[in-house]
Amino acid sequence: MIETPSYRLDLERGYARMASPGGGEDWLRLSLIAAVDAIDVRDETLAVDEPSLDGRTVTVERRSTLWERAGTTLVCRDDGIEVRTWVEGEAKLGAVHLLGGRRLGSASGSFPSGVHATELFTANPGDPGRLTLAAGESASIGVVGDGNPGRGHWFFTPAPLVFALRSPAGSWTGLSLVAPLEELRFPQVELLGGDRALQLRLDYEGHTRTTGRFDAPVVLVSPGAADGYDAIARYRAAAPVPQRRHADADWWRRPIFCGWGAQCALAGRERVPAAELATQERYDAFLAALEAHGVEPGTIVIDDKWQTAYGTNEPDRSKWPDLHGWIAAQHDRGRRVLLWWKAWDVEGLDPELCIRTAEGEPVAVDPTNPATRDLVGRMLHALIAPGGLDADGLKVDFTARTPSGSALELSGDDWGISLLHELLAVVYAGVKGAKSDALVLTQTPHPAFVDVTDMIRLNDMLRLDDPGPLPPVVPQMRHRAAIVRAACPELLVDTDDWAVPSKREWREYLEAKGELGVPSLYYATELDVSREPLDEDDYAAIRRAWGEA
Secondary structure, three states: OEEOOOOEEEEEOOEEEEEOHHHOOEEEEEEOOOEEEEOOOOOOEEEEOOOEEEOOEEEEEEEEOOOOEEEEEEEEEOOEEEEEEEEEOOEEEEEEEEOEEEEOOOOOEEEEEEEOOOEEEEOOOOOOOOOOEEOOOOEEEEOEOOOOOOOOOOOOOOOOOEEEEEOOOOOEEEEEEEOOHHHOOOOEEEEEEEOOEEEEEEEOOOOOEEOOEEEOOEEEEEEEEOOHHHHHHHHHHHOOOOOOOOOOOHHHHOOEEEOHHHHHHHHHHHOOOHHHHOOHHHHHHHHHHHHHOOOOOOEEEEOOOOEOOOOOOOEOOOOOOOHHHHHHHHHHOOOEEEEEEEOOOOOOOOHHHEEEOOOOOEEEEOOOOHHHHHHHHHHHHHHHOOOOOOOOEEEEEOOOEOOOOOOOEOOOOOOHHHHHHHHHHHHHHHHHHHOOOOEEEEOOOOHHHOOOOOEEEOOOOOOOOOOOOOOOOHHHHHHHHHHHHHHOOOOEEEOOOOOOOOHHHHHHHHHHHHHHOEOEEOOOOEOOOOOOEOOHHHHHHHHHHHHHO
């Protein structure tokens, strides 16, 4: 038995029972076996040795069907436990199961960790109507997702890799993955819930080869958190965080107008795709409508699709006859202009610059290819440099399209969360090299990404493809802002503004934006979902909110 001011740990064969100090309330029954699969062979445990103790460090070795040696080490700190899973041998990694694994014997099968909890918190927003889940449910955090069933966790990609469990007595325990960025070579971490049980699953998809010892990311078990946001803050304190190289510019804090909501409102009225309405003529009309009511944004975002192709990002002259001149005119009025940029898209690119299937089909930009990095650098210089379009930065979108799959081929050997960071590092360096005070706006509130972004967008308020009534907006957006503050306190927050179910909800959120971050406006004359027009009282509310920002 090991006891600290924060918890009590009792060792038993194959498990470590974690309870409140003094043992009054059970929290977790940590499984001391794991499963580190190769891409083609499963790892199963044949036997578990007796624990060996060195002070407050506990090591349990197991005999594996795959690895020469394998085991779990618990480092018992005063404020929590580091669960370290390791193996020795050679293989291409497949799925890695932490806090649980498969065992062969008189009782065979999967042996996850036990849980005594009523509520599950995930740092990755999903269903906007649910801020937390029930204990026993599953959840995912990573860089893949979309509007299809089971993939709706795309608002933050990646979010901090943190889950938290609330005990029946109200105490919260955080479960987080702590590792350097270069070791986050999996697209997502899945918490697999069960009957009073859970385990974590990371799938390396065959893109990581180990030839000696492999150490999985550390699972940090942090009891005594005040809530899920406190669990994130504790994770942030323990996680490796890169140094930011660029200071904030004062203009970044000025109110933003993004034309996407206005494009969508027009699209519904004119029955055309919203992307067809990202034109110079339409944006002039949006801004004229705002100016007529005394609404003056400091930054304008030209949204999807101002370019001829997502991969090449050359201005579509049929939509923008003189984008350089238009940006110059905004500069003359004291405004800045951001261009919407779609991550990973291959439209218009040579397949040789892309991540491809075994049949040669391009699926994503390949940031590990030197030729691709050179192309992206030249493209960004043309967009941002004073000698080019002279735009003032990028709104980066679709980071949830990070490639996933064992049969995909790329030039280098990076993968998963780490691969997305590699892409954004190329983008960030290109933008800052062209204009040092340019703004890069992303949806990546993971501490390891603070060196490749300047501002975190809270993202779409709703999942419009979900059936049933639309949930309230403000609680969800407060929830997301609290996640960002806990994980990346050094970054600014873009409050977003799309899509609201009603004017009442929009007005309520308008009043809250100033305390959450930089206020953002997506509409010019009417809302898109409810079709309600903006009136003078609404414009006055915007002016008041922006005056207080």
